[in-house]
Amino acid sequence: MRDYLLPGEGYRVLFVIGKGGVGKTTTSASIAVALAERGYKTLIVSLDPAHNLGDVFMTKLDDKPKKLADNLYASELDMEKLIKRYLKHLEENLKHTYRYLTVINLEKYFEVLSYSPGIEEYATLEAIRDILMEGNKWDVIIFDTPPTGLTLRVLALPRISLIWTDKLIEIRRKILEKRAAIANIQGPQRFRIGEEEVELPIEEDKDEVMKELRKYRSEVQFVEGVITNPKKTSVVAVMNPEALPLYETLRAAEALKKFKVPFRLIVVNKVLNVSGEIPELKVKLDAQRRVLEQIEGEFQEVDVIKIPMFPEEPRGLDWLKRLGGMIVES
Ligand SMILES: Nc1ncnc2c1ncn2[C@@H]1O[C@H](COP(=O)(O)OP(=O)(O)O)[C@@H](O)[C@H]1O
């Protein structure tokens, strides 16, 4: 068995990435079925707003894990709902932290934020974090992800967020130092919120803003710790034996390396095995041969498996079991 697909240090997290239509959902569902069959309690979650996990399992799914077989649970997250929830959470945090800033019309601000670039990535990261926080309920958690670009940005986010959070913590610390200097000369500073009189905090663990920054930092640190741990996380890239998916996989490999997210397996899916000469397929088969050669050369440290193009769509538990066996057994 391929050990990087199995629990290592506690639960195993698998991210199955790739372009739309290459077979991400089919591959992740197959791995899930095969691992569940081998006794690992497995959760598969679709993060792709264009869900088709339910189609592949031939059943209806929603955002609660549904038991499909022994040890096998599946869900499809509702990204719209998650974005709304994420913004609500932000709004409440801000209102609490900046109680005295009632002059700002927060509702208007959040209406605009929901269309802001990056929101989908943050909401997706939050969803991943929620699941990882309860990761010990499972042996294996498989994420069937949105097309590559968005997924890579999500996996890069913890790193980036840590950098800017540290910067903000530093700035906040300076503000608190200035406040302390003023309080030293003029005594504690007070202000009113309605009826309430509040003293401006000068200590870090009494300051709501600092507490919020620290809390956020530790949340992000947790996700970063999981997704960069090779004993916990493996990325599986799915591609078809064509030039463009190959370039995309190469770019993904580079990005994952930069963010230290372990990239372990390439599934080359829908490989055409044709006996005899078919003139209409000659160009395609030549291209496929070149791409397969290139893959062998380019990815020395990554496992590569080839899965043939089947004469029918691999759907339903029996098909997935067969296909999953080909992937998890080395
Ligand atoms: N090896 C294969 N042989 C034949 N059809 C396949 C194979 N893998 C996937 N498919 C079909 O290709 C389509 C896209 O696969 P899917 O897993 O939904 O891709 P993605 O999730 O990457 O968009 C589906 O109709 C699926 O049944």
Ligand SMILES: [Mg+2]
């Ligand atoms: Mg899919």
